Amino acid sequence: QVQLQESGPGLVKPSETLSLTCTVSGGSLGTYYWSWIRQPPGKGLEWIGCILYSGSGDYNPSLKSRVTMSVDTSKNQFSLKLTSVTAADTAVYYCVRGEWWFDPWGQGTLVIVPS
Amino acid sequence: QSALTQSASVSGSPGQSITISCTGTSSDVGGYNYVSWYQQYPGKAPKLIIYDVTKRPSGVSNRFSGSKSGNTASLTISGLQAEDEGDYYCCSYAGSRTVFGGGTKLTVL
Numbered sequence: 001q002v003q004l005q006e007s008g009p010g011l012v013k014p015s016e017t018l019s020l021t022c023t024v025s026g027g028s029l030g031t032y033y034w035s036w037i038r039q040p041p042g043k044g045l046e047w048i049g050c051i052l053y054s055g056s057g058d059y060n061p062s063l064k065s066r067v068t069m070s071v072d073t074s075k076n077q078f079s080l081k082l083t084s085v086t087a088a089d090t091a092v093y094y095c096v097r098g099e100w101w102f103d104p105w106g107q108g109t110l111v112i113v114p115s
Numbered sequence: 116q117s118a119l120t121q122s123a124s125v126s127g128s129p130g131q132s133i134t135i136s137c138t139g140t141s142s143d144v145g146g147y148n149y150v151s152w153y154q155q156y157p158g159k160a161p162k163l164i165i166y167d168v169t170k171r172p173s174g175v176s177n178r179f180s181g182s183k184s185g186n187t188a189s190l191t192i193s194g195l196q197a198e199d200e201g202d203y204y205c206c207s208y209a210g211s212r213t214v215f216g217g218g219t220k221l222t223v224l
Contacts (some may be wrong), residue, residue, distance in 0.1 A: 035213075044204065044217045045206075058211045059212075094160055099208075099213070100147075100206070102151070103163035103166075105160040106160065107160055
């Protein structure tokens with residue numbers, strides 16, 4: 001059974017870069033797409049982007065200028081970098097498997113950007 | 116503002132059926148049969164309950180069903196149970212991106 005686990009700093013200063021890694025266990029990155037989704041406290045879900053095991057992918061147009069995703073098949077991990085963060089980027093960040101439907105999900109990691 | 120429109124809340128009594136709607140456009144819901152639905156409990160990660168408009172993942176109760184007509188997708192929960200109380204989100208492929216609804220809070224009375 002595939003499981004995902006997010007890791008990274010829980011606090012990022014304004015204007016700095018948010019960096020998260022998702023470790024996939026119980027299966028390989030294989031031929032799947034892998035995505036990042038975030039949820040600000042008390043709010044809804046927002047798709048950030050997806051990446052294929054080969055490294056190609058798509059990003060949310062509203063975040064595209066600040067987002068970079070990458071894959072490390074040797075470590076069975078994929079990563080998210082979000083630059084120039086502000087308080088509006090405070091959210092629980094989930095890593096998930098999928099491109100247009102998502103399963104399974106990681107437990108999520110809260111990243112706070114103080115205002 | 117979310118790309119897909121969901122009612123903020125819905126409620127029902129145990130045993131009843133409820134339907135949550137999700138309205139988009141011809142560029143997302145209406146243009147692809149790639150609508151999915153997620154159930155989320157407070158403090159937990161969302162769980163996939165419907166994908167590709169009508170399909171249920173293994174292990175999901177057959178009380179959950181999905182449909183679509185034009186630019187509107189729907190999730191129906193029949194035989195409502197207390198454990199169904201939570202937030203529900205729709206999601207649709209929109210051509211090189213994926214969009215979510217704002218979520219609907221289901222209260223079981």
